[in-house]
Amino acid sequence: MPIFFSKKHYLLEMIDSYLAKASACMDTFLSAFLAYLQDENCETLQPFVDQINQTEAEADDLRRKIELTLYEKALIPESRGDILGILESVDKIPNKAQSVILQIDTEYLHIPACFKEDFQQLAKVNFQTFGQVAGAVRSLFDNLKEVRKFTAEIGIKERASDAIERGLIRKIFSSSAPMGEKILLKELVIEMGNISDRAEDAADRLNIIAAKRLI
Amino acid sequence: MIKLVAGILLGWALGVNDAAKTVGAAVSSHMISYRAAALLSAVCILLGALIGGEAGMRTLGSLTGQTGNSAFVACLSAAMTVGILTLLHLPVSASQALVGGVLGIGMLCGQMDWGVLGKVLICWLLTPVGGLFIGGIAYLILSRLLFIMNLHFLKYDQLMRWALFLICGYSAYSLGANNVANATGLFLKAGLLTLSQATLIGGLSIALGSLTFSRGVMHTLFSRILLMDSFSALVLLLSVALTLHIFALIGVPVSISQAAIGAVLGIGLMKNFRLLSLSSLFQIVLGWLMSPTLALIFSIILAKSCRLG
Numbered sequence: 001m002p003i004f005f006s007k008k009h010y011l012l013e014m015i016d017s018y019l020a021k022a023s024a025c026m027d028t029f030l031s032a033f034l035a036y037l038q039d040e041n042c043e044t045l046q047p048f049v050d051q052i053n054q055t056e057a058e059a060d061d062l063r064r065k066i067e068l069t070l071y072e073k074a075l076i077p078e079s080r081g082d083i084l085g086i087l088e089s090v091d092k093i094p095n096k097a098q099s100v101i102l103q104i105d106t107e108y109l110h111i112p113a114c115f116k117e118d119f120q121q122l123a124k125v126n127f128q129t130f131g132q133v134a135g136a137v138r139s140l141f142d143n144l145k146e147v148r149k150f151t152a153e154i155g156i157k158e159r160a161s162d163a164i165e166r167g168l169i170r171k172i173f174s175s176s177a178p179m180g181e182k183i184l185l186k187e188l189v190i191e192m193g194n195i196s197d198r199a200e201d202a203a204d205r206l207n208i209i210a211a212k213r214l215i
Numbered sequence: 216m217i218k219l220v221a222g223i224l225l226g227w228a229l230g231v232n233d234a235a236k237t238v239g240a241a242v243s244s245h246m247i248s249y250r251a252a253a254l255l256s257a258v259c260i261l262l263g264a265l266i267g268g269e270a271g272m273r274t275l276g277s278l279t280g281q282t283g284n285s286a287f288v289a290c291l292s293a294a295m296t297v298g299i300l301t302l303l304h305l306p307v308s309a310s311q312a313l314v315g316g317v318l319g320i321g322m323l324c325g326q327m328d329w330g331v332l333g334k335v336l337i338c339w340l341l342t343p344v345g346g347l348f349i350g351g352i353a354y355l356i357l358s359r360l361l362f363i364m365n366l367h368f369l370k371y372d373q374l375m376r377w378a379l380f381l382i383c384g385y386s387a388y389s390l391g392a393n394n395v396a397n398a399t400g401l402f403l404k405a406g407l408l409t410l411s412q413a414t415l416i417g418g419l420s421i422a423l424g425s426l427t428f429s430r431g432v433m434h435t436l437f438s439r440i441l442l443m444d445s446f447s448a449l450v451l452l453l454s455v456a457l458t459l460h461i462f463a464l465i466g467v468p469v470s471i472s473q474a475a476i477g478a479v480l481g482i483g484l485m486k487n488f489r490l491l492s493l494s495s496l497f498q499i500v501l502g503w504l505m506s507p508t509l510a511l512i513f514s515i516i517l518a519k520s521c522r523l524g
Contacts, residue, residue: 143365213366215362215446
């Protein structure tokens with residue numbers, strides 16, 4: 001019994017550390033994006049790029065470590081599969097945030113002033129979805145009935161993100177910007193929206209995991 | 216005493232076939248090792264046989280008069296039936312095979328107690344029905360309880376682990392109590408064994424079966440059952456154990472597989488899933504018909520050749 005307890009306690013600590021790393025990744029994403037919106041200078045972005053790359057790599061290392069720990073027979077296979085699934089699913093969110101920042105960095109994107117407010121809103125809404133995902137994951141280990149509250153919130157934010165995306169893309173294509181720029185900006189909008197789409201995928205998984213245990 | 220070998224052989228075959236069905240879930244869930252599971256199964260089967268095996272012994276003994284030779288023939292016929300049907304991968308029940316063997320002897324000697332046989336047949340029919348009801352009710356109650364408890368992920372995992380362990384033990388206990396009569400009940404009636412000897416030898420022979428050759432059955436059967444979520448698998452095992460235990464108290468050995476099929480259906484109904492296919496129903500009917508019929512034929516042939524009739 002004590003062996004099971006210690007293994008599970010260790011697992012919980014690692015999951016918490018992983019969530020903290022992933023959250024740090026998302027914080028960097030938002031700070032980087034807001035900073036870029038202000039001066040559109042890739043040099044300003046560079047420290048953020050380095051930071052997000054490093055934090056994301058650390059989060060990945062932690063995730064792999066958790067996955068290995070799960071195979072030390074501390075849990076029944078069903079629980080193991082569920083944790084593996086949710087980790088893979090959650091990990092796609094900071095991955096996408098990282099790829100958005102790298103996209104801006106490598107494409108030297110110019111964001112016209114008339115779109116900046118919408119982009120800022122889009123970044124904030126998508127950033128917030130991760131907070132709800134992390135909350136739902138923590139609820140799995142604290143109060144299963146709370147999971148649904150967080151996932152419902154993710155759904156609301158995802159729909160809000162979709163609405164901003166659609167409005168922004170319409171605005172981009174009705175502007176007088178060059179077509180190449182329009183296409184690049186549209187891609188950026190879609191990529192940013194993918195963050196909340198991935199959060200919604202994770203929420204679906206979390207709902208199933210909780211429902212199985214609440215029958 | 217050499218005649219007892221047939222009973223021990225039948226008990227062993229029963230252990231090989233059925234003991235895995237009681238503890239396989241614990242092995243497949245990596246909760247305990249195969250060796251520990253086999254040991255748990257053996258110990259619980261023996262306990263079940265010693266504590267709860269008497270009623271079944273009385274029922275089987277009262278089906279017809281027995282001598283050492285007739286008990287030998289009936290057990291050997293049942294063991295042959297179990298062996299052949301297992302090799303052919305067909306559904307088999309040692310309990311039903313033994314009744315078929317006894318029926319053959321009873322028909323030849325003209326001493327069959329048809330009233331007791333009727334009771335046994337009704338219990339066979341009620342086994343899947345009992346499994347269905349118990350499975351459904353257990354699912355309903357336990358799922359409600361789980362919702363109220365609102366356990367978090369790790370506590371739930373731990374509860375499943377230990378509940379699975381305990382229920383596997385209980386399931387093995389019920390198997391021992393319900394099925395020990397198959398191995399040595401007829402020898403008790405024939406006066407070759409006392410009650411405590413019969414339960415001990417019967418229990419040991421089934422336990423031996425669980426310790427020796429059940430690894431393959433354990434993995435194949437329960438890797439399939441565990442495709443269900445752990446809670447459903449747990450309810451299934453509990454329902455099977457309760458069904459067997461109830462019939463052990465009534466004193467009629469029944470088929471663990473048929474109880475399991477009923478329980479799967481009961482759980483499925485509660486989850487609004489259709490888990491029972493036509494092939495499962497066919498398996499129940501096939502089990503009902505084939506095991507006793509084949510054993511009956513074997514016992515008549517063996518009895519004739521031993522000039523018992």
